[in-house]
Amino acid sequence: MAERNTGELMEKIVSLCKRKGFIFQSSEMYGGLNGFWDYGPLGAELKRNIKETWWRSMTQLRDDVVGLEASIIMHPRIWEASGHTSTFSDLMVDCLLTKKRFRADQVEPQSGLAYGYTGAKNDVKESKDVFSVLLPPGKPPESARKVATQFYRERGIENPVLLGEQTEKVENSQRYNPENGSLLTEPRPFNLMLKTYVGPVESAENISYLRPETAQAIFVQFKNVMEVSRQKVPFGICQIGKAFRNEINPRNFTFRSREFEQMELEFFIRPDEAIEAICGKVAKPATTGHPGEPQANWGWQMWHQYWVEERFAYYESIGLPRHTLVEYWQKGDELAHYARATVDILYKFPFSKRNEAGELTGEELEGVAARSDFDLSQHQRFSGKQTIVFDEELKGAWPKLDDGKKAELSLRFFEARQKYLLKTGEQPEKSSKQAREDADNLSKGYYVPHVIEPSAGVDRLALALLCNAYTEDQAPDEKGKLESRVVMRFHPRIAPVKVAVFPLLKNKPELVKKAKEVRDILCPHLSVDYDEAGAIGRRYRRQDEAGTPFGVTIDFDTLGENGEALKDTVTLRERDTMKQERVKVVDLLNALLGKMR
């Protein structure tokens, strides 16, 4: 479809989301609240299915990952340890005229002629505030003067005389508001954490934050969870939950919101030095693709590759084809302060930027980060409580190493720990002493685990699935005439409603009774929509727009009016192929479950 990737397509998707009850603007009756969204009946089911498939694949189907559900508000020191208090900020700029705020990196670059003023005055007052206005080529200077006049008037100078007008050619500048040409403020950092107060007094010591990610709760409960679940490194803890960020410019529908849900796994692994001591050698990726079943000799790079591939496989299993996704390796200067390597999994949203070849480049659905031992080390330093683990195998293996190997591994471990400590601002002497202790501990079987973190957003995935499912095609109506239809081609695993049950006619009590019986058979196992209103073709169209993969019709054959052979059979229709088959009512549930796997 030619328009698949245009703004028009996005508009159609947004409008369908509202019309069908996938997503509504939050607080709509009061004019809405930017960056917040509510999920209607179909959207709520879609999100539940996303979370259930993720949870199932990440923990229930694995014996090396367990779950956690932590509180949203946590001790404020956690955010100091994680670095969020000091570094979790975006650069923002404000329009000097309207005060509208932008993320500095998202201002569209502008070119033209900038009209600068050193100030303005009238008979009673003078302003020395410097101001300038950028005009696109061809616009008359009066436009700039009009904007500047407004600027100085807002500073209390009625009928201002503009002072020191000068012009300057400007190319690709992000210093001007694209909406009115006004100069923007200098970029300033803006912390994205949403603040609140815990307790009855709004004082500095009661400040807390709504968590900006679910990950930190996992790190601070790591020891408790490990103990109660009797897990040993390597193992993981996963969590699904709300996160909050006071985004400067929420945009692209739900893509960048201020309240959203994350699905995060923190997978704890041995440091490479421990693996080398135990296994003799650390396995590193030799080829691309899935590396297969985890092995004891895997270092962090193998585990990283493993989780990247597992995550791609998950997306494919819920209906996002590989060609709609992009594997993006973050460059050195893009990496977070804690990351050794991060692969972003991007989805080619209709609003994604295009490259020179005109292809969509994609936007982030998930990041798979190798976070080293940064997080647990930080919480150890800030809380004063140990996050090290004891590794029986390492303790047993170390004495068997020759002296050269012991020295080599100790030195490497010492250097890595020292580097981390220096980076956090510890004094060189203290860093060396601590790193020496850490290296000694390694030889006794103790270390702070390293982490691989696949971190995905539920809302972004829901949006990707909505975009991916949206299709327009032609289908015959009751009289066989082709009409256009919108079909949401969700994979049956994540479709909000799995099956719709229709009596052929609503004014035939026997049909209605039988259809309700069929609905009651399916309901305990699947999400079912019973619909008796309107012509059958209309009912199919309604379900196509909801993305229901299967439709079941109860007709006169079902009642046995056309012979015993068809009695107690129903028509099962598939949304995508529109193929229909007759299925016995007793076989229906299994037939549907089989198609859903």
Ligand code: GAP
């Ligand atoms: N613990 C690591 C972490 O939080 P992140 O890349 O900042 O990493 C992870 O966030 C995922 O959370 C993103 O890939 C995205 O899917 C989702 N996410 C982040 N900010 C979001 C926002 N403002 N709105 C919607 N989803 C967001």
